[in-house]
Amino acid sequence: MLDTGWFCFVEMVQIVSRSNTLVILFVSFVICALLYLINKAFWSLQNYNNYDYVMQRAPSLKKDLEDAEARVAHLEQKVTVLESQIPKKYPDVKFLNYKRKKKILVTGGAGFVGSHLVDKLMLNGHEVVVADNFFTGRKQNVEHWIGHQNFELLHHDIVNPLYIEVDQIYHLASPASPPHYMENPVKTLKTNTIGTINMLGLAKRVNATILIASTSEVYGDPEVHPQSEMYWGHVNPIGPRACYDEGKRVAETLTYSYVKMEHVQVRVARIFNTYGPRMHMNDGRVVSNFILQALQGIDLTIYGSGGQTRSFQYVSDLVDGLAALMESNYTLPVNLGNPTEHTIEEFATIIKQLVGGNSKIMHVAAVEDDPQKRKPDITRAKQYLNWEPKVNLTKGLKKTVEYFKQELKLFKSDTNKVDVEL
Numbered sequence: 001m002l003d004t005g006w007f008c009f010v011e012m013v014q015i016v017s018r019s020n021t022l023v024i025l026f027v028s029f030v031i032c033a034l035l036y037l038i039n040k041a042f043w044s045l046q047n048y049n050n051y052d053y054v055m056q057r058a059p060s061l062k063k064d065l066e067d068a069e070a071r072v073a074h075l076e077q078k079v080t081v082l083e084s085q086i087p088k089k090y091p092d093v094k095f096l097n098y099k100r101k102k103k104i105l106v107t108g109g110a111g112f113v114g115s116h117l118v119d120k121l122m123l124n125g126h127e128v129v130v131a132d133n134f135f136t137g138r139k140q141n142v143e144h145w146i147g148h149q150n151f152e153l154l155h156h157d158i159v160n161p162l163y164i165e166v167d168q169i170y171h172l173a174s175p176a177s178p179p180h181y182m183e184n185p186v187k188t189l190k191t192n193t194i195g196t197i198n199m200l201g202l203a204k205r206v207n208a209t210i211l212i213a214s215t216s217e218v219y220g221d222p223e224v225h226p227q228s229e230m231y232w233g234h235v236n237p238i239g240p241r242a243c244y245d246e247g248k249r250v251a252e253t254l255t256y257s258y259v260k261m262e263h264v265q266v267r268v269a270r271i272f273n274t275y276g277p278r279m280h281m282n283d284g285r286v287v288s289n290f291i292l293q294a295l296q297g298i299d300l301t302i303y304g305s306g307g308q309t310r311s312f313q314y315v316s317d318l319v320d321g322l323a324a325l326m327e328s329n330y331t332l333p334v335n336l337g338n339p340t341e342h343t344i345e346e347f348a349t350i351i352k353q354l355v356g357g358n359s360k361i362m363h364v365a366a367v368e369d370d371p372q373k374r375k376p377d378i379t380r381a382k383q384y385l386n387w388e389p390k391v392n393l394t395k396g397l398k399k400t401v402e403y404f405k406q407e408l409k410l411f412k413s414d415t416n417k418v419d420v421e422l
């Protein structure tokens with residue numbers, strides 16, 4: 001078509017040179033108009049043919065597209081399967097031969113203390129089964145082991161019996177922070193009584209050694225200071241803390257009854273105030289409360305005068321003590337705690353200095369039956385387990401503050417304010 005146009009143009013130039021200019025201009029105009037119309041008709045015809053062609057092939061093109069989509073879906077599936085086969089990177093665990101490798105159940109193994117203990121046992125090369133009802137425990141505390149050949153996670157409430165084969169049981173399952181264990185006192189009692197019976201029954205059936213996590217709370221509001229294992233305690237049996245204090249006291253009584261009647265191999269750890277990474281942001285105990293308040297620049301709330309004392313141990317010291325107790329042959333209760341004692345007022349100042357910021361210290365109403373002093377006598381642990389705490393308060397608190405900073409960042413990406421349960 002372009003060639004024809006060019007040809008006509010040349011022709012016109014030749015005619016112009018020979019004829020009357022006006023006639024020639026008119027003829028040229030008519031020719032150009034005709035060429036334009038022919039050109040337009042040609043392109044419409046071409047487009048019509050393409051459209052027709054596409055319409056004719058539409059069903060087969062649609063089928064091709066469907067086939068391609070099915071092939072892509074199939075390949076995607078294959079990629080998913082292959083990705084799941086790529087070995088996950090786990091922390092390095094020790095190799096133990098079958099004689100030394102133990103199968104160990106940790107109840108409450110997804111909780112704050114339990115998960116640190118699980119890490120230690122896993123790294124030492126044992127096979128670990130965690131049973132947790134996730135009331136205060138969290139999957140994220142043990143997620144780095146999920147899928148490992150030595151690890152198993154059971155969503156199980158130990159108020160119901162558990163039938164498995166194990167060599168050792170660390171029985172840690174129970175809420176431990178006052179606001180959590182007071183939330184449902186009957187459930188706390190069931191966990192510490194029926195749950196403990198179930199675990200002692202399991203230990204008896206499979207001939208496993210069982211370690212019971214008891215607490216400094218069995219000493220109640222103590223009249224003896226520091227508290228040695230010989231002290232029988234001073235607990236209000238009908239007070240708000242009784243569900244936990246008395247629950248743990250019954251757990252100890254049950255334990256020694258199983259020793260007397262069934263010769264079960266037992267260990268009993270009386271755990272004093274413990275802190276460290278993986279504490280829940282809404283734990284409600286003093287360490288997490290003060291750190292979170294200081295990090296957010298809000299006032300640190302002291303319950304009562306602040307003259308009451310506590311002795312804080314870092315979680316890695318505790319798990320070393322628990323493992324040492326399990327491996328010992330000592331069957332009476334053992335205190336596991338750090339004997340460095342502080343008033344709560346001093347503790348608030350320590351946290352404020354460590355975190356910095358503008359928080360002030362304020363006093364609010366005292367809580368009922370709050371033990372006024374607490375400090376472990378750890379002579380027994382030193383003598384029979386060769387154990388004593390290694391991590392000092394500043395070092396432990398620095399790690400804990402770092403942990404809570406990260407937790408706050410994650411939390412704040414969701415919302416702007418954290419409600420600390422007070």
Ligand SMILES: O=C(O)[C@H]1O[C@H](OP(=O)(O)OP(=O)(O)OC[C@H]2O[C@@H](n3ccc(=O)[nH]c3=O)[C@H](O)[C@@H]2O)[C@H](O)[C@@H](O)[C@@H]1O
Nearest residue numbers: 176178215217271272273274285286289301302303308370
């Ligand atoms: O941390 C632990 O290991 C222990 O914690 C609790 O015992 P408690 O000593 O009462 O724990 P906190 O709630 O941390 O209280 C410690 C002290 O700080 C005070 N407190 C707590 C929280 C707060 O925001 N402000 C405050 O002044 C409490 O009144 C108490 O005097 C549990 O009952 C024990 O079973 C557990 O072993």
